[in-house]
Amino acid sequence: MWLFLLFVIVPIIEIMLFIQLGGILGLWNTLGIIVLTAIVGTFLVKTQGLAILSEIQSNLSQLKNPIESLAHGALILVAGLLLLTPGFFTDAIGFSLLIPKVRGFLYLWLQKKISLKAFSSHGVRQKEPQPHSSTIIDGEYSDLDKGS
Numbered sequence: 001m002w003l004f005l006l007f008v009i010v011p012i013i014e015i016m017l018f019i020q021l022g023g024i025l026g027l028w029n030t031l032g033i034i035v036l037t038a039i040v041g042t043f044l045v046k047t048q049g050l051a052i053l054s055e056i057q058s059n060l061s062q063l064k065n066p067i068e069s070l071a072h073g074a075l076i077l078v079a080g081l082l083l084l085t086p087g088f089f090t091d092a093i094g095f096s097l098l099i100p101k102v103r104g105f106l107y108l109w110l111q112k113k114i115s116l117k118a119f120s121s122h123g124v125r126q127k128e129p130q131p132h133s134s135t136i137i138d139g140e141y142s143d144l145d146k147g148s
Contacts, residue, residue, distance in 0.1 A: 021088060037091045041083025044098050049076050068107055074127035075103045 043143045052073040059066040075097050096102050100119030 005089060010087075010089065013089045017088040034086050034087075034091075037095075038084055038086075041080065041091070041094055043075055043100075044095075045080035045083065048098060049073065049080070071107045071110060072100075072103050075106060 018030065025033070056066050056069045057071060058064075058067055079094045079097035082090040082097070096141075097106075097111055
């Protein structure tokens with residue numbers, strides 16, 4: 001239900017902003033701002049995305065947990081999608097997601113909602129400390145039919 005509301009409310013907000021700001025700025029200035037934010041946003045998403053990609057690769061090569069870097073990368077991807085969508089409201093949200101502190105806050109919020117049990121990198125399994133005991137069975141297998 002909330003997704004349906006999002007797809008209805010966001011376009012209404014965008015149309016209202018286009019009408020209000022278009023009346024104040026004029027058609028060509030409004031269109032110019034839309035194109036300019038797409039260009040600037042694309043450049044910022046590219047530079048920040050490459051930096052996060054490098055950070056993810058560094059974390060993986062050092063066998064560190066890459067979850068936070070992956071979350072930042074996903075939020076930068078969402079920012080890019082919002083900045084390429086024409087509109088002032090989506091641009092404001094997209095630019096805010098390019099601020100590392102905003103992404104950090106969202107990561108902490110998401111971390112409370114989602115728990116990580118373990119991750120694997122280069123065949124080495126790293127387990128996160130578990131807050132409560134639970135039964136986890138970890139094992140390996142080999143295909144016996146493959147050899148015959």
